[in-house]
Amino acid sequence: MSIQMPLPDQAVIARKDEIVAALRAIVPGEGVISEPAELLPYESDGLTAYRQPPMVVVLPETVEQVARVLRWCHAQQVKVVPRGSGTSLSGGALPLADAVLLGMGKFKRVIEIDYHDRVAVVQPGVTNLAISQAVEAEGFYYAPDPSSQIACSIGGNVAENSGGVHCLKYGLTTNNVLGVELVLMDGEVVRLGGRQLDPAGLDLLGVIVGSEGLLGVVTEVTVRILPKPETARALLVGFPSAERAGQCVADVIAQGIIPAGMEMMDRRAIHAAEAFVNVGYPLDVEALLIVEVDGPAAECDYLIEEIAAIAKTNGATTLRVSNDETERLAFWAGRKAAFPAVGRISPDYYCMDGTIPRRRLPEVLRRMEELSQQYGLGVANVFHAGDGNLHPLILYDANQPGELDRAEAFGNDILRLCVEVGGVLTGEHGVGIEKRDLMPEMFTATDLAHQQRVKCAFDPELLLNPGKVFPTLHRCAELGRMHVHHGQLPFPDLPRF
Amino acid sequence: MTELTPQSIDDLRDAVAGALATGTRLELRGGGTKALIGAPRDATILDMRGLAGVIDYDPAELVLTVGAGTPLAEIEALVAGEGQMLAFEPWDHGRLHGAAPAATIGGVVAAGVAGPRRVTAGSARDHLLGFKAVSGRGEIFVAGAKVVKNVTGYDLPKLAAGSWGRLFAMAELTLKVLPRPRVEATLAIAGLEPGQATTAMAAALGSNAEVSATAHLPAGTMQGAPLTLFRVTGFAPSVEARCAQLPKILAAHGAVQRLAEHEGAALWDAVRHVAPLDAPTLWRIHLPPSRAASFVAPLAAQGARWMMDWGGGLVWLGWNGPADTVRAAAEAAGGQAMLVRAPAAIWATTPAQHPRQPGVMAIEHRVRLAFDPAGLFETGRFLDLTNAD
Numbered sequence A: 001m002s003i004q005m006p007l008p009d010q011a012v013i014a015r016k017d018e019i020v021a022a023l024r025a026i027v028p029g030e031g032v033i034s035e036p037a038e039l040l041p042y043e044s045d046g047l048t049a050y051r052q053p054p055m056v057v058v059l060p061e062t063v064e065q066v067a068r069v070l071r072w073c074h075a076q077q078v079k080v081v082p083r084g085s086g087t088s089l090s091g092g093a094l095p096l097a098d099a100v101l102l103g104m105g106k107f108k109r110v111i112e113i114d115y116h117d118r119v120a121v122v123q124p125g126v127t128n129l130a131i132s133q134a135v136e137a138e139g140f141y142y143a144p145d146p147s148s149q150i151a152c153s154i155g156g157n158v159a160e161n162s163g164g165v166h167c168l169k170y171g172l173t174t175n176n177v178l179g180v181e182l183v184l185m186d187g188e189v190v191r192l193g194g195r196q197l198d199p200a201g202l203d204l205l206g207v208i209v210g211s212e213g214l215l216g217v218v219t220e221v222t223v224r225i226l227p228k229p230e231t232a233r234a235l236l237v238g239f240p241s242a243e244r245a246g247q248c249v250a251d252v253i254a255q256g257i258i259p260a261g262m263e264m265m266d267r268r269a270i271h272a273a274e275a276f277v278n279v280g281y282p283l284d285v286e287a288l289l290i291v292e293v294d295g296p297a298a299e300c301d302y303l304i305e306e307i308a309a310i311a312k313t314n315g316a317t318t319l320r321v322s323n324d325e326t327e328r329l330a331f332w333a334g335r336k337a338a339f340p341a342v343g344r345i346s347p348d349y350y351c352m353d354g355t356i357p358r359r360r361l362p363e364v365l366r367r368m369e370e371l372s373q374q375y376g377l378g379v380a381n382v383f384h385a386g387d388g389n390l391h392p393l394i395l396y397d398a399n400q401p402g403e404l405d406r407a408e409a410f411g412n413d414i415l416r417l418c419v420e421v422g423g424v425l426t427g428e429h430g431v432g433i434e435k436r437d438l439m440p441e442m443f444t445a446t447d448l449a450h451q452q453r454v455k456c457a458f459d460p461e462l463l464l465n466p467g468k469v470f471p472t473l474h475r476c477a478e479l480g481r482m483h484v485h486h487g488q489l490p491f492p493d494l495p496r497f
Numbered sequence B: 001m002t003e004l005t006p007q008s009i010d011d012l013r014d015a016v017a018g019a020l021a022t023g024t025r026l027e028l029r030g031g032g033t034k035a036l037i038g039a040p041r042d043a044t045i046l047d048m049r050g051l052a053g054v055i056d057y058d059p060a061e062l063v064l065t066v067g068a069g070t071p072l073a074e075i076e077a078l079v080a081g082e083g084q085m086l087a088f089e090p091w092d093h094g095r096l097h098g099a100a101p102a103a104t105i106g107g108v109v110a111a112g113v114a115g116p117r118r119v120t121a122g123s124a125r126d127h128l129l130g131f132k133a134v135s136g137r138g139e140i141f142v143a144g145a146k147v148v149k150n151v152t153g154y155d156l157p158k159l160a161a162g163s164w165g166r167l168f169a170m171a172e173l174t175l176k177v178l179p180r181p182r183v184e185a186t187l188a189i190a191g192l193e194p195g196q197a198t199t200a201m202a203a204a205l206g207s208n209a210e211v212s213a214t215a216h217l218p219a220g221t222m223q224g225a226p227l228t229l230f231r232v233t234g235f236a237p238s239v240e241a242r243c244a245q246l247p248k249i250l251a252a253h254g255a256v257q258r259l260a261e262h263e264g265a266a267l268w269d270a271v272r273h274v275a276p277l278d279a280p281t282l283w284r285i286h287l288p289p290s291r292a293a294s295f296v297a298p299l300a301a302q303g304a305r306w307m308m309d310w311g312g313g314l315v316w317l318g319w320n321g322p323a324d325t326v327r328a329a330a331e332a333a334g335g336q337a338m339l340v341r342a343p344a345a346i347w348a349t350t351p352a353q354h355p356r357q358p359g360v361m362a363i364e365h366r367v368r369l370a371f372d373p374a375g376l377f378e379t380g381r382f383l384d385l386t387n388a389d
Ligand SMILES: Cc1cc2nc3c(=O)[nH]c(=O)nc-3n(C[C@H](O)[C@H](O)[C@H](O)COP(=O)(O)OP(=O)(O)OC[C@H]3O[C@@H](n4cnc5c(N)ncnc54)[C@H](O)[C@@H]3O)c2cc1C
Pocket: A045, A046, A081, A082, A083, A084, A085, A086, A087, A088, A089, A091, A092, A093, A104, A124, A145, A146, A147, A148, A151, A152, A153, A154, A155, A156, A157, A158, A159, A160, A161, A162, A163, A164, A165, A212, A213, A214, A216, A217, A218, A219, A339, A428, A429, A465
């Protein structure tokens, strides 16, 4: 529990009754929750080690209500934390004691589907999976597929720029979103993008995606939908070492093949998964690869042979190819259940999310093992191997004094290692509070100031989701200062617009 | 007009800091192939071509880091040598203005240039992973990263792509590269009316036969009949299977013929470079594909020449009629019109980019000030400075 949140403003907390009343005037009935017991379900997101009941929860149903809530909070200088389904693994939706939690769960409508333009217009509370389900009958789907897809909302996906096992070939959320409607902290409603590609002007949509709820509240999303591939087939390949598995991945890509998914698991993850789902994963290997190809049957058949040959060259000791859907899904079952499976071998686990250049994998795994010894905590690895996105799961027991702190310290060292070898702190889960204090490992103060000024362009009073992403809360006025020549800005004649 | 020619990022920082101290406005320029776009202006040229060269290229990691001033042609040759490509199919605007190819990668990304594959593979924005730049504050900073998957911090590379040199001067870019398809085939249907063509293109893009690009050239564009093109790329067995499948998928739309390889390649080259349209005034309209046919009809009736790419999501319009007419029509169709070629008199009064909603323009303005508080990179080229504050 090493991460500190900004100290709550007691003066705001003292105004709770007034704030609740004002919100009730905007959102009637059960849309405002203020009873302490009823606030508990909202006290954390997927990063459950951190808990903080919000001052009050508001669940608006219309854009107009969202705008009025934000306008009122802005006028009263009350902080707001947006929330979708609360599955964030980085604490992005963690409430604050002196803030309103703005839940988007009632925005559940699929507004329009256009198969000619291949877009779906949906409200932000629609789950990721529900979009695919809505277009399934016509043979379409929404490509980014986080493992949490039955629960997580598209608004949360936009905020986190979420990925999934298929994003190697189909991209992250940002590559699949065409437009949003956004309410700014001062209540102004704007539309960014639309149904056309590459809209005019600065790509503000591009910076909204992945902004972790700090720039505005998303009230509508237009996504691209894709025709479902004709077939999908998978290979399950075991290797005697992570090096060989890693080389196989590199060779597949060097052959010009971008599989739909390419996942790796280490020994501990394989054993945990097999014990949990019993699908026949080989237990005598150090690394397991699941490689999926999709597309026309002719392509899949061809690629399966190519990949199998590459795997053999790299010394694969097990090699199975799916011949039907049941088999393909069985290959995936263990990987998809890897988190709960690890949850069975350890009272608690902590999921990390760094990305590294793939060629550094053997070294990173070796040093992770050393750290594991040093901290006295086990680690199981699942890995989006195609794009170098690691998910080490640190095993610990929160009931043992000090173990959570040790797990966090271990996790931080893993992320530092990722940055050291040329990678990044987070590949898809977001910075949130979890990696906030590690941002200086990757960015200088100058780099961060350039990012924070974008925040200032949207929310100059820093009222929206404060305490997330940025390690230091600089006031915008302070960030805006510039050293000027002879106390004068250049171009005194230039209209300051 | 004076020119600054930095040879390193430190030179670049000094040049920007110097301009800041003296109150000199800077126009960032690569190969100058898009210099004719925008209103006339009087600014010091900051020539980025000194910041050239490959900094890091690891084909297996799908990542390429280059100096912003590196010629596009050089990069394309380099990645082709490794069997890879820039999947957004950037192209050199020199040809649009009758000039020799000279585009740099920095210019291509800053202008958000993308070719026919954009409809399926994304644009420059989707392939810029990270950059190092000097902002209008005269400070060197980095954003994004050198790996293909990253969500650490704001996605400033998205802002960089399409920023037209108005936020910061990129010195170094990290791009995602992808395997180049081994085989490329082109199928065509002749004789479709615009509405039939957009429907056929939607049918192809909405099928699982995976076309990588589809375009439509109306009657008289090349020779004779209208031609609707479908490009199928990938591994040989897959391309063959899809070339057999597409005629069935498109049966209701017309007879599908497979073009000879060189013929197909030449047509895609023409589409990518907008070769068939030679009107002095050229517009690029981005709109929902389903609206493309009704958008072109009234303008064609007034003599406009046009062609469609991106399944109809991109309409190129060669027409010397009033800008307001084009912009109103684009807007009515849910799209936007960018001016890319025009006589000087038109540039003096017509903003290159389609105006956005006032609220959006105001945010853009604040974002520009965030990177360039003194307006160093505001040369007056875009005629879109509002009284937002
Ligand atoms: C078991 C499990 C598996 C997971 N697997 C994956 C995976 O494979 N890939 C992956 O990328 N992630 C994964 N995640 C993480 C998580 O599901 C994603 O980050 C998801 O996008 C969060 O969506 P949400 O609706 O739950 O958002 P929340 O957790 O409610 O919020 C996340 C962030 O978004 C903001 N936000 C939410 N809605 C809005 C809105 N409408 N407007 C503005 N801001 C908003 C919040 O303020 C917060 O900062 C997993 C999580 C779990 C628990």
